[in-house]
Amino acid sequence: MNILFVGDIFGSSGRRIVREHIGHVRHAHAVDLTVVNVENAAGGFGVTPSLAEEIFDLGADVLTTGNHVWDKRELLEYMRSAQPDSTERPRRILRPVNMQRGTPGYGVYEGTTQSGIDYAVVNLMGRIYMNGTNDPFEAIDTVLAGIKAKVIVVDFHAEVTSEKMAMGWHLDGRATAVLGTHTHVPTADERVLPGGTAFQTDVGMSGPYDSVIGVEKDMVLHKFRTGMPGKFEAAKGNPKMCAALVTCDAVTGRASAIQRIMLGE
Numbered sequence: 263m264n265i266l267f268v269g270d271i272f273g274s275s276g277r278r279i280v281r282e283h284i285g286h287v288r289h290a291h292a293v294d295l296t297v298v299n300v301e302n303a304a305g306g307f308g309v310t311p312s313l314a315e316e317i318f319d320l321g322a323d324v325l326t327t328g329n330h331v332w333d334k335r336e337l338l339e340y341m342r343s344a345q346p347d348s349t350e351r352p353r354r355i356l357r358p359v360n361m362q363r364g365t366p367g368y369g370v371y372e373g374t375t376q377s378g379i380d381y382a383v384v385n386l387m388g389r390i391y392m393n394g395t396n397d398p399f400e401a402i403d404t405v406l407a408g409i410k411a412k413v414i415v416v417d418f419h420a421e422v423t424s425e426k427m428a429m430g431w432h433l434d435g436r437a438t439a440v441l442g443t444h445t446h447v448p449t450a451d452e453r454v455l456p457g458g459t460a461f462q463t464d465v466g467m468s469g470p471y472d473s474v475i476g477v478e479k480d481m482v483l484h485k486f487r488t489g490m491p492g493k494f495e496a497a498k499g500n501p502k503m504c505a506a507l508v509t510c511d512a513v514t515g516r517a518s519a520i521q522r523i524m525l526g527e
């Protein structure tokens with residue numbers, strides 16, 4: 263079984279580069295399950311229902327988010343419209359599972375691929391330099407206890423490399439893949455851990471690389487150099503799609519390979 267995980271889509275150039283590549287990559291690798299992190303798809307801040315629909319139209323099965331999930335208020339109603347056992351699109355866009363109790367939406371989706379393989383996707387968020395999240399290690403243990411599928415993909419949306427690596431080891435042998443998002447910088451440490459969990463500290467942004475993590479570089483430089491607030495806008499130059507391709511055994515859920523993907527114009 264092949265799983266494609268596309269890193270954080272950032273702004274219009276990120277959407278465009280993903281539109282350009284996701285189809286041929288899915289086709290070339292006979293991808294069974296496609297997961298895309300979309301939390302910065304709308305100009306770098308959140309995602310709207312119509313943009314989520316666009317990305318579903320490209321073949322995504324499940325969309326994940328992170329700390330920017332509520333930046334666009336329209337998404338709240340979209341996610342609120344999801345029923346627990348539904349397979350409709352609003353149910354297949356996730357927010358981090360370890361947000362505060364009572365947060366709208368869902369952090370886990372359990373589905374079946376067209377080829378009949380049961381899977382689960384979990385959106386999890388780190389605690390270091392992040393607000394409003396509960397202990398991700400405790401949260402994922404609780405979540406995994408309730409999942410029947412063997413194929414389990416965890417998007418760990420976190421800032422700090424150590425927290426992400428620790429999560430990889432915490433879940434080794436219990437998840438098919440633990441893939442980091444949020445920093446927008448891909449790391450070259452992809453590997454299959456001894457217990458059969460594919461891991462990469464950060465898959466990287468699908469967006470403009472002539473930028474500072476997606477934002478127009480001059481605006482960020484101005485802020486660093488003057489300490490003054492300013493407007494942040496999504497950059498456009500040098501877009502790349504970053505993704506991880508995970509191969510696993512559909513029966514056991516154990517990963518056998520992980521490949522890093524970075525495709526430009």
Ligand SMILES: [Fe+2]
Nearest residue numbers: 328329330444
């Ligand atoms: Fe983020």
